[in-house]
Amino acid sequence: MRDTRRARFTLGILLAIALILVTVDFRGAESSPLGSLRSLGSSLFGGMEDLTTSVIRPVTSFFTMFTGAPEAQDRIGRLEAENAGLRRQLGEQRLSTERSAQLNRLLGTARLGQYKIVAASVIARRGVPGFEDSVELDAGRADGIRPNMTVINSDGLVGRVVHAGANTATVALITDSASSVGGRLEDSLEVGVVSGLGKLIPGGLFVRFQLLDSTAPIAEGQRIVSFGSDQARPYVPGVPIGVVQRVQETPGELTRIAYVRPFARISALDVVGVVVAAPARDPRDAVLPKPLATPSPSPTPTASPDLSETDLSEVDDDDRPRRPAEPDPSERAAPARRSGSR
Amino acid sequence: MRGLVISLVVVATMVFQVTVVNRIPWPGGSGPDLVLLAVVRLALTRGPVPGAVIGFVIGLTADVLPPADHLIGEHALAYSLIGYATGRAGLRDRGAVTMILCAAGGTIASAAIGVLLGDERLTWAAIGTVVPIAVAYNVVAGPLVLKLGRSPA
Structure with a gap:
């Protein structure tokens, strides 16, 4: 009996702290006093995410290719052609060529629209698609990225920067229902x-x-x-x-x-560009x-x-x-x- | 020492969740939530008080782990409630059935708390379509996590 009361008391305290945090963060908006906590998190975990992604990128891209196929049935023809092309280029070499091609196309797009961009890779993704839909990039304030910049890739609009950490940045995607x-x-x-x-x-x-x-x-x-x-x-x-x-x-x-x-292709993002200067x-x-x-x-x-x-x-x-x-x-x-x- | 190992495993799980699991385009649109399952797994054998504290700490970490675009404290609130409830349930039975029930309940509860806190992305209609899929994935992954977690925890 005493134990239950103690348990409820602890739970009550924890819930109160959580609610206070939510309130403070909500009232503070951009200049929230919890911003330093958030940037601490982003510098601490951003590096870890960056490292993890660089180690397991081949695995992730394999899964992306594997599970993306049934969704895009109308693209099967194109995927088959693409797969045949990919099979020709073997091993690790294949991935780096693909990424450099993406980067090239991205730079082409940027030149076409006279955007000045900073190229970045997606290193982490948050959330149930359709609810909170955001990704983390491996470039941040040090690369000139600031909040509210447009993010594009070689095909089109991806989203906008919501937070910019020292070396990472958070992007809200256009599929986020709050965007x-x-x-x-x-x-x-x-x-x-x-x-x-x-x-x-x-x-x-x-x-x-x-x-x-x-x-x-x-x-x-x-x-x-x-x-x-x-x-x-x-x-x-x-x-x-x-x-x-x-x-x-x-x-x-x-x-x-x-x-x-x-x-x-919002579900399979890799190389993206952050527009740091708009066209004239x-x-x-x-x-x-x-x-x-x-x-x-x-x-x-x-x-x-x-x-x-x-x-x-x-x-x-x-x-x-x-x-x-x-x-x-x-x-x-x-x-x-x-x-x-x- | 064991605590240190467990916290390292938890942090690794959280990074793994955002770098790998969330980037796989799962059929149905949403995948398993390993962080939620870790909270449930840890709270299950430790009782309500440690469960609530573990939930709070993991939730707060999840709130500041990038990419995060929601209010700090949202996950802390949800996970401490889930940890508490799971700890209570674990006093009676620590088997796979409890694990599955708590994983399913926790998925629904964390979505519902998001709605109650006025997260504008979450609406009841959206929850109706996405949450059942997320529950299904968590129910399947739940017993696996229970099995994996048996040795260190």
Whole structure:
């Protein structure tokens, strides 16, 4: 009996301390007095994580290749070709070539958009995907990384830096449901918000794109680039985000929702770049991959013009003013409009 | 001496969790939580008071272990409760069944505490889809951890 009372007392004390910590951390926000505790943790464990990752990187990449396959069924063809190529390059050599190729592509992307980047590797990952989704990089303040910088890889937007330690940095991914990024459709310049889903839906990792103008046309296969934040922090403009995979009809609501497959393979991140200086001019769509080389798994290009056209004709029927930035120029739009007026 | 070995093993487990386990794309979207299982395993044979203290210490370490983007104290709160409850359960039975029940309950409890503390990423809807998978992985991994932990702990 006495023992139980003592146990409850101990538990009560511990819970009280934990709640006080939560409160202090919450009230303090950025200038939290617990920040020093956090940076101690990051310098102490960051080095250990770095070491562990460098030792077991071959094992991890093996597992990534192994278990990633069933998820990406539509990519099996490409993976098979890739595997054949990989099998040719043997042993340890293989991994370093792959990483240097990733780095090369990343540098190419950065030059295309005139971003100034610091390259880094992912050394640790936290959390249940969809909830808290963050990774740790092996570069920090010493390399010029500060909080609220954009993180990209060779394919597209990855996330933003939330904490920067001495030699490591924490990145919140775009699939984190607390993150939201301004996005823009590539041709119509329509603006929306990209955010994490907070849940898994069949068919892989998706993010949600909320189009602010519900009358604006959006179709499968359209691509999204980042809109850019004020002072280019936390997001620089013009970074490719993803391809629209599915448009959800939301009749009567102020916004439209589409599900977007990110260009960057968020589940298998390795070499990434932190943008330490934004481009002088918005690169617009310049960084988007060429249409033929789009990594999107065949979003049936014939279906997309139809979808956008039906939306257009609806806009025509209503007496709404025409949008200044008409999305689909001349060649596709013209015949459909003629048939509509007949 | 044994305490030192155990704490080293725990720290290694936590680093292993973020560097290896979380980076494997598990089918279903989430994998086993070895840190939670370590708390349950250690508390099981030690009773409620040590269980709560162990849970608190491991939880606080998990709060500052990078990459962390949540409030410090969230895991400390959850894990001390889990440690206490597991310690109580361990007084009656220390077998695999208790281990499995505590692992499952702990997974649900730590998600629920996140919601109650107002973590904006956690919603009840999200918990409905992801937590069952996490519970399944922890239930499978639980007895393995119990077996592995038998010799040093």
